[in-house]
Amino acid sequence: MDAFQAGFFEEARELLAELELALLELDEKRDDPELVGRAFRALHTIKGSGAMFGLDELAGFTHHLETAFDRVRNGQLAVTSGLTNLALAASDQIKALLEQAAGRGVADQARGAEILARVGELTGAEQPTPPQPDSVPPPPERAGRGEIRLWRIRFRPAAEVLVNGVNPLLLLDELRQLGDLQVTADLSAIPPLRAIVPEHCYLAWDMTLATPAGRDAIRDVFIFVEDNSELAIETAVAPKPEAGRAPVAPPASENTPVRGAQPAASIRVAAAKLDQLVNLVGELVTVQARLSEAAARSNDPGILDIAELVERLTGELRENSMSIRMLPLRATFERFRRLVHDLGVDLGKDVELTVEGADTELDKTVIDQLNDPLVHLIRNSMDHGIETPEARRAAGKRPTARIHLSALHSGANVLIRVSDDGRGLDAEAVRARAVEQGLIDSGARLSEQEIFSLILAPGFSTAREVTDVSGRGVGMDVVRRSVEALHGSIELNSRPSQGLTVTLRLPLTLAIIDGLLVRVGATSFVVPLANSLECVELTREDIQAAHGNHLANVRGELIPYIRLSEYFEMDTARPDREQIMVVETEHGLYGFAVDQVLGDHQTVIKNLGRLCRNVQVVSGATILGDGTVALILDPHRLVHNVIQTASERSGSLPGADGRRNREQHFHSKGQQDQCYAKQMEKLRP
Numbered sequence: 001m002d003a004f005q006a007g008f009f010e011e012a013r014e015l016l017a018e019l020e021l022a023l024l025e026l027d028e029k030r031d032d033p034e035l036v037g038r039a040f041r042a043l044h045t046i047k048g049s050g051a052m053f054g055l056d057e058l059a060g061f062t063h064h065l066e067t068a069f070d071r072v073r074n075g076q077l078a079v080t081s082g083l084t085n086l087a088l089a090a091s092d093q094i095k096a097l098l099e100q101a102a103g104r105g106v107a108d109q110a111r112g113a114e115i116l117a118r119v120g121e122l123t124g125a126e127q128p129t130p131p132q133p134d135s136v137p138p139p140p141e142r143a144g145r146g147e148i149r150l151w152r153i154r155f156r157p158a159a160e161v162l163v164n165g166v167n168p169l170l171l172l173d174e175l176r177q178l179g180d181l182q183v184t185a186d187l188s189a190i191p192p193l194r195a196i197v198p199e200h201c202y203l204a205w206d207m208t209l210a211t212p213a214g215r216d217a218i219r220d221v222f223i224f225v226e227d228n229s230e231l232a233i234e235t236a237v238a239p240k241p242e243a244g245r246a247p248v249a250p251p252a253s254e255n256t257p258v259r260g261a262q263p264a265a266s267i268r269v270a271a272a273k274l275d276q277l278v279n280l281v282g283e284l285v286t287v288q289a290r291l292s293e294a295a296a297r298s299n300d301p302g303i304l305d306i307a308e309l310v311e312r313l314t315g316e317l318r319e320n321s322m323s324i325r326m327l328p329l330r331a332t333f334e335r336f337r338r339l340v341h342d343l344g345v346d347l348g349k350d351v352e353l354t355v356e357g358a359d360t361e362l363d364k365t366v367i368d369q370l371n372d373p374l375v376h377l378i379r380n381s382m383d384h385g386i387e388t389p390e391a392r393r394a395a396g397k398r399p400t401a402r403i404h405l406s407a408l409h410s411g412a413n414v415l416i417r418v419s420d421d422g423r424g425l426d427a428e429a430v431r432a433r434a435v436e437q438g439l440i441d442s443g444a445r446l447s448e449q450e451i452f453s454l455i456l457a458p459g460f461s462t463a464r465e466v467t468d469v470s471g472r473g474v475g476m477d478v479v480r481r482s483v484e485a486l487h488g489s490i491e492l493n494s495r496p497s498q499g500l501t502v503t504l505r506l507p508l509t510l511a512i513i514d515g516l517l518v519r520v521g522a523t524s525f526v527v528p529l530a531n532s533l534e535c536v537e538l539t540r541e542d543i544q545a546a547h548g549n550h551l552a553n554v555r556g557e558l559i560p561y562i563r564l565s566e567y568f569e570m571d572t573a574r575p576d577r578e579q580i581m582v583v584e585t586e587h588g589l590y591g592f593a594v595d596q597v598l599g600d601h602q603t604v605i606k607n608l609g610r611l612c613r614n615v616q617v618v619s620g621a622t623i624l625g626d627g628t629v630a631l632i633l634d635p636h637r638l639v640h641n642v643i644q645t646a647s648e649r650s651g652s653l654p655g656a657d658g659r660r661n662r663e664q665h666f667h668s669k670g671q672q673d674q675c676y677a678k679q680m681e682k683l684r685p
Contacts, residue, residue, distance in 0.1 A: 171222060190202045204230070333405050351401045352400055430455060519596045
């Protein structure tokens with residue numbers, strides 16, 4: 001039963017998210033019957049499931065809100081902003097009751113009573129008494145509900161229905177709430193006594209229901225068991241009218257085909273089990289690398305064939321296990337509609353949230369850590385960026401502002417953008433505030449991009465007063481730290497009076513990646529394959545032609561490069577011919593000079609541990625086939641740190657895409673060596 005309850009709590013939380021989304025959309029499209037049906041079905045399922053698990057308080061509270069939406073479905077109650085706001089508040093109370101039932105808090109009873117009282121006032125009816133799971137509800141009032149139709153229902157539940165906590169008799173009781181029900185039990189499937197399994201259900205029921213309700217309302221009764229049961233809902237011949245009663249109108253042709261028990265299209269798996277699977281696959285990848293290396297040394301054709309087969313199967317297993325952990329961002333994006341709605345009410349601002357690329361998939365581990373950064377970005381846009389409707393009209397803008405969430409794949413990364421059409425960033429105001437808070441000197445020469453990046457500094461805030469929304473200077477710092485913990489990067493773009501766009505560049509996965517294995521001296525490094533474009537040769541003649549500058553001529557384009565042996569202060573002899581790995585970073589194309597490129601490598605990412613948690617240019621480590629450890633480089637952070645260090649020495653900042661500015665930071669080998677030495681001071685624990 002504990003396992004079933006855990007499944008119920010998980011499903012109920014998903015239904016609450018679906019309910020919330022339907023309510024927010026219904027607030028904009030108030031005449032959409034499909035949205036009303038979505039909200040009703042979510043409430044109906046939560047109520048029924050809660051009653052089955054003995055959560056009477058949860059079921060009873062939900063029943064009142066379900067009744068209100070049933071009246072909306074029947075045209076007896078209009079959808080208003082008051083109704084949707086009240087329903088959102090009721091959704092929060094249902095969530096609190098759910099967490100209380102799970103032992104994670106205590107629901108506010110007074111708040112619940114207040115919500116129910118407002119529901120009664122809004123519907124103009126007394127609060128109905130919720131049905132008890134073990135009692136037969138009284139027959140409903142049918143006045144004014146439309147003409148009565150006759151339905152023939154065939155219901156044969158799955159044999160395991162009782163084991164799953166469902167009482168079929170309660171479903172029949174619920175049908176009686178819809179109208180006059182006649183029931184005939186089918187006993188034909190009952191086996192001999194010696195073959196009976198006490199936990200199984202062998203009964204089926206043939207029923208005739210006279211009701212003004214439609215087919216969807218009848219199917220809602222069986223919403224929990226329909227997928228694993230045989231269910232048929234067919235129209236029947238209308239009965240003869242009784243004296244003083246209007247004739248029953250037979251529906252034209254509204255049939256539901258018989259549904260037999262079918263295999264489930266998906267199953268629920270605990271996240272811990274998926275993490276364990278990926279860890280085991282990672283260990284298998286490491287063992288496979290050792291096998292391939294041993295097979296290559298043996299030069300035995302039979303062993304080589306086996307090693308190649310194991311490598312292929314391991315690659316397929318890796319791809320499949322990683323795809324299981326990939327989830328679309330839709331659920332993450334859609335939950336922010338409620339945040340925008342509530343903040344808009346609190347701040348007196350009219351804001352719509354638009355979403356693009358919600359089907360873009362990302363590793364579940366990354367998604368789980370993405371919520372807080374996005375919350376802070378949206379709150380920052382709502383409070384600082386978006387103007388009031390009056391201010392927007394005065395500026396010639398439409399009074400309704402817009403926040404846009406988008407996601408798209410870019411190689412082995414996902415770009416998530418949060419943009420608004422508000423006032424944007426004022427570079428001078430940000431600079432002045434940074435000087436006031438002591439973050440920079442008044443005489444510092446900063447580019448616009450670097451001024452914008454100051455809002456990511458700890459403690460920085462442009463708000464003069466602390467409010468419930470912002471002003472403490474922790475929001476954007478949380479974004480920066482969270483993104484860096486995911487080995488990602490942040491880019492800010494803003495134009496005055498046109499808004500701000502924040503781009504988060506995040507890796508697709510934090511578990512296993514494709515990389516290129518390179519060697520510097522006796523040390524191995526891994527460069528992510530998704531960032532690598534090509535490999536070019538660097539000879540002594542090329543170095544002399546560049547007059548000692550760290551620049552490589554790649555088909556007529558000068559590309560600055562970083563010698564890893566110098567960067568990490570490695571005492572190694574310089575070979576006659578080096579290899580330059582050309583990589584794409586957020587600052588443009590850069591090269592990493594290495595002694596040798598060893599080839600492709602399936603890289604299982606291992607954390608470096610607490611002692612090396614401040615090492616920014618390394619995103620992790622991996623174990624090679626011979627048992628040695630190779631560091632996984634972070635090209636974006638490495639290039640960023642080198643440019644930043646060179647900028648501090650030169651007193652200027654590099655342009656994001658200016659080749660001339662990038663080249664001047666590698667003008668002299670001596671200056672670059674000094675930059676490397678300073679960076680190594682940061683790398684030492």
